[in-house]
Amino acid sequence: MAGVTMEAFGAGGAVETTSVDHVATGEPAPPRRLVVRKGRGDRIFFGGASFSGAFVLAIMVAVGVFLAIQASQALKSSGFSFLTTSVWQPDRGEFGIAAIMLGTVLIALVAVAIALPISMGTALFITEVAPKWLRSWLIALVDLMAAVPSVVYGLWGAYLLQGKIVGLSRWINAWFGWIPFLDVARADPNSPLSSESVYTASTFIAGVVVAMMVMPIQCVVMREVFSQVPLGEREGAYALGSTRWGMIRVVALPFGRGGIIGGTMLGLGRALGETIAVVMIISPRFDLNFHVLEAGSNSVSSHIALLTFESSGFGLSALMAAGLALFAVTLVVNFTASWFVARSRSGASSEA
Amino acid sequence: MTSTLTKSADDGGSRSMGDAFDEAFEGEFGELRFADDPAPLTVLAGHPGPEAPPAVRRAVRKWSRNELLPLLGSLVSALSTTMLLFGRFTSMEGVIGFLAVFFLVFLLTYAVVVSLTENRPAVYDRVMTVLMASAAVVALCALFSVIVYVFIRGVKALVHTNFYVDDLSSTGPLDPLTKGGISHAIVGTLIMTLISLVITVPLGIACSVYLNETRSRLTSLVRTVVTAMTALPSILAGLFIFATWVLILGFERSGLAASIAISIMTLPIMIRSADVVLRLVPGNLREASAALGAPQWRTVWHVVLPTARSGLTTSVILGIARGVGETAPVLLTAGFTSSMNLNPNEGPMVSLPLTAYMLVRSGQPEQMARGFGTAAVLMVLVLILFSIARVLGGRPAGQLSKRQARGTVARSSRDLQRIEARRLAAASSDVTVAPIALSAGAPPYSSKESS
Numbered sequence: 001m002a003g004v005t006m007e008a009f010g011a012g013g014a015v016e017t018t019s020v021d022h023v024a025t026g027e028p029a030p031p032r033r034l035v036v037r038k039g040r041g042d043r044i045f046f047g048g049a050s051f052s053g054a055f056v057l058a059i060m061v062a063v064g065v066f067l068a069i070q071a072s073q074a075l076k077s078s079g080f081s082f083l084t085t086s087v088w089q090p091d092r093g094e095f096g097i098a099a100i101m102l103g104t105v106l107i108a109l110v111a112v113a114i115a116l117p118i119s120m121g122t123a124l125f126i127t128e129v130a131p132k133w134l135r136s137w138l139i140a141l142v143d144l145m146a147a148v149p150s151v152v153y154g155l156w157g158a159y160l161l162q163g164k165i166v167g168l169s170r171w172i173n174a175w176f177g178w179i180p181f182l183d184v185a186r187a188d189p190n191s192p193l194s195s196e197s198v199y200t201a202s203t204f205i206a207g208v209v210v211a212m213m214v215m216p217i218q219c220v221v222m223r224e225v226f227s228q229v230p231l232g233e234r235e236g237a238y239a240l241g242s243t244r245w246g247m248i249r250v251v252a253l254p255f256g257r258g259g260i261i262g263g264t265m266l267g268l269g270r271a272l273g274e275t276i277a278v279v280m281i282i283s284p285r286f287d288l289n290f291h292v293l294e295a296g297s298n299s300v301s302s303h304i305a306l307l308t309f310e311s312s313g314f315g316l317s318a319l320m321a322a323g324l325a326l327f328a329v330t331l332v333v334n335f336t337a338s339w340f341v342a343r344s345r346s347g348a349s350s351e352a
Numbered sequence: 353m354t355s356t357l358t359k360s361a362d363d364g365g366s367r368s369m370g371d372a373f374d375e376a377f378e379g380e381f382g383e384l385r386f387a388d389d390p391a392p393l394t395v396l397a398g399h400p401g402p403e404a405p406p407a408v409r410r411a412v413r414k415w416s417r418n419e420l421l422p423l424l425g426s427l428v429s430a431l432s433t434t435m436l437l438f439g440r441f442t443s444m445e446g447v448i449g450f451l452a453v454f455f456l457v458f459l460l461t462y463a464v465v466v467s468l469t470e471n472r473p474a475v476y477d478r479v480m481t482v483l484m485a486s487a488a489v490v491a492l493c494a495l496f497s498v499i500v501y502v503f504i505r506g507v508k509a510l511v512h513t514n515f516y517v518d519d520l521s522s523t524g525p526l527d528p529l530t531k532g533g534i535s536h537a538i539v540g541t542l543i544m545t546l547i548s549l550v551i552t553v554p555l556g557i558a559c560s561v562y563l564n565e566t567r568s569r570l571t572s573l574v575r576t577v578v579t580a581m582t583a584l585p586s587i588l589a590g591l592f593i594f595a596t597w598v599l600i601l602g603f604e605r606s607g608l609a610a611s612i613a614i615s616i617m618t619l620p621i622m623i624r625s626a627d628v629v630l631r632l633v634p635g636n637l638r639e640a641s642a643a644l645g646a647p648q649w650r651t652v653w654h655v656v657l658p659t660a661r662s663g664l665t666t667s668v669i670l671g672i673a674r675g676v677g678e679t680a681p682v683l684l685t686a687g688f689t690s691s692m693n694l695n696p697n698e699g700p701m702v703s704l705p706l707t708a709y710m711l712v713r714s715g716q717p718e719q720m721a722r723g724f725g726t727a728a729v730l731m732v733l734v735l736i737l738f739s740i741a742r743v744l745g746g747r748p749a750g751q752l753s754k755r756q757a758r759g760t761v762a763r764s765s766r767d768l769q770r771i772e773a774r775r776l777a778a779a780s781s782d783v784t785v786a787p788i789a790l791s792a793g794a795p796p797y798s799s800k801e802s803s
Contacts, residue, residue, distance in 0.1 A: 038647075038648075039647050041647055041649045041650070042647045042648050042649050044649070045648065045649030045652065046566065046648075046649075048558065049558055049559075049561055049562035049565065049566060050562060050566065050570070052554075052555055052558035052559045052562055053558075053559050053562035053563065053566075053570065053571070053574045054570070054574075055555065055559075056555060056559045056574065056578065056619065056623065057570075057573065057574045057577055059616065059619070060577045060578065060580075060581045060620070061577065063581070063584065063588070063589070063592050063616065066592060066595070066596060067588065067591075067592060070595060117487065118487045118490055118491055119487075119491075120487070121483060121484045121485075121486070121487020121488065122484075122487045122488045122491050124484045124487075125484040125485055125487060125488040126488070128484070129481055129484055129485065130488075138488060138492075140742060141492060141495060142491065143738070143742075144495065144735075144738055145491065145495050147670065147673045147674070147677070147734055147737075147738050148495070148498060148499075148677070148731070148734065149676070149677025149678070149679070149705050149727075149730055149731070149734060150677065150678075150679065151677065151679045151705040151708050151709050151727060151730070152498060152499075152502055152677070152708075152727050152730065152731055153498060154709075155501075155502060155505075155708070155712060155723070155724065155727055156497070156498045156501055156502065158712075159501075159505070159712075160497070160501050164447055164448050165448060167448060167449045168448050168449060168452070171449060212494055212498070215491060219491075242473075243473050243474060243476070243477035244477055244481065245473075245476050245477040245480040245481065246473060246476075246477065248480070269583050272585070273583075273584075273585025273586065273587070273588075274585075275585070275586065275587045275679070275680035276679040276680050276683070276705070276709060280709070280712075280713075301585050301587040301680065304587050304588075304591060305587055305680055305683055305684070308591065308594060308684050316595065316599070319591065320591065320595065323585070323587070323588045323591055326585055326588070327583070327584060327585065327588055330583040330584075330585060331580055331583050333583070334579070334580070334582070334583040335579075335580070338579065
């Protein structure tokens, strides 16, 4: 023991003397030249790692570039009208994504509008309210919710939820039908005998189902952010006599604002790309339909899923163009999301 | 005198440190006091005397009766009110409508009841707490209803053994459930998952190692592109493979094509989560390895990857769980068949989600039951994968479970024995080396250094 201590002192003394020497002569110590000689193992290792990195890069770029090349044929022939046309008849040269993109965006917006309060409430409940034993269970269950296959959500939405939610649709239409987008054209809410089919297969129902898939994604990001709220600020709020909700409102929510926005947009990106659950619920239509409660809707991804086998050549190129447009939108949404998370106060270490 | 002062000051200060400390203090300083010492001159205001009862720590998190009773009362009251009013004053109908009205009435009642005894911030606090809890309840109820519903609808098919061992090749849509099964879909899913595992795991982990261990302009480019590709809608991965593999290269739609599409979809997800896991490996472990003279590839192989093993496994499993449940890319690339196909290279091959989708779409009651049964089997598969991931990945990088810790201790004691044996062998040939003695004063290397 004593020997070790002596050694340590000796070493410290030696270092000190050399530095004093340099100070005395007034010359800065010449910087040591650092030469890294990589052995054969390291060279093989770096070669392999770089190769796999470059390979992944190549695959990913190939997907994007290939879609763009394939789509260019259709885009060239349609030009700007691709964005404004709502019908889809590529064989007659008339096709555009106006209707299907509108449907996609509306479904995603409904989904986020429903998922946002639930995910935020759940995230706050997990981090602020729940006792410890419940917390780990809740975290696991929310993660499980993200892992449930979308076809299962689709089955649930199409065969269980659809029947139950029509009453809610009718009620919303009856009371809030004066708001333009909640109106249903062919429905008469005052007649009890009116058919329910005007409410089924709507954007709203698809949105509710997609909300189930979006909610855990948002919840994970928000939980991560809320759990990083500095303890000192929390306790400061409590010490000033704040209630728990007061602390959340004044400390946690402002701190986590970037995470809330970023998580919401990440969920939006996922909602835009959802395919099979939407296919199972909506009945496709090709007009500009703003009425979310009305039967019939469409989305880009379900459109691609339904039409790929019926199309060939030019039609397929048009589908690629639609897919490319969808990809561009999700890309913008996702990068905006990570930008929000990264520049927020809490976002430096969180992963979203 | 001073001892008394110190003691009285400490009486207040050290209260939170626990009784044991107080008693120890008393024992040590009590002897210093003179027997004829007068009563303490300074009595600090507000300090309880030594005979005051010990303060009981307030339970902050526990529900008090004042909190619980209003909650239960409002629940009961809201339930009765809703049952009385529902359908008369509201135009809503159905279960969801009832629950919505009940919830609103409950919130209102609860706010009023709490405001009878509490001030406004407390009312806000209570109501918001209830809102947060109900958000979690809504999410969980939705999850349970999804899982339970699929099992209830599928149970008619699930109880028959033939459902797991037969395929649908000789079963018509109107045949009873005692005929036919989904073994072809189960096998198809397993084969596709295996192939995409073979593609994604080495590539994904190598790429995330590349992102973490090297630093160049290409690294950040790769990271950006991988991040971008996590936004790729899964249907586009299917469309890409359909257009290249099937239409341009002229292969038929097969299990292999579907596996490649799934791999393209899961690869970015896997790389991103593995990247995060590797970044969490403590830097001092890397430095320690480098300081011991290990080249970087040995550091990665023996230090970084083993440390992050549980996290990496989790990211792989969660990526695969995502890929197993994906329908859209398989729909475009795998084709559809109702018979068993063990060859991923030729002929159509189906997966569980695709079969569930196709069976349910046909609309026949028997086929619907089969479809829900297929979805239930898929759900079980995902649940198994998910549980494995939870068990393996509960802890962050570098924290060992008890068993792992025992293993590490055993390994390092074996290492010590090996080193010692080598030293002894060297000592027998070379007398100048001091024998190893852990308790002796001088460390064993001092003799070399001094010479």
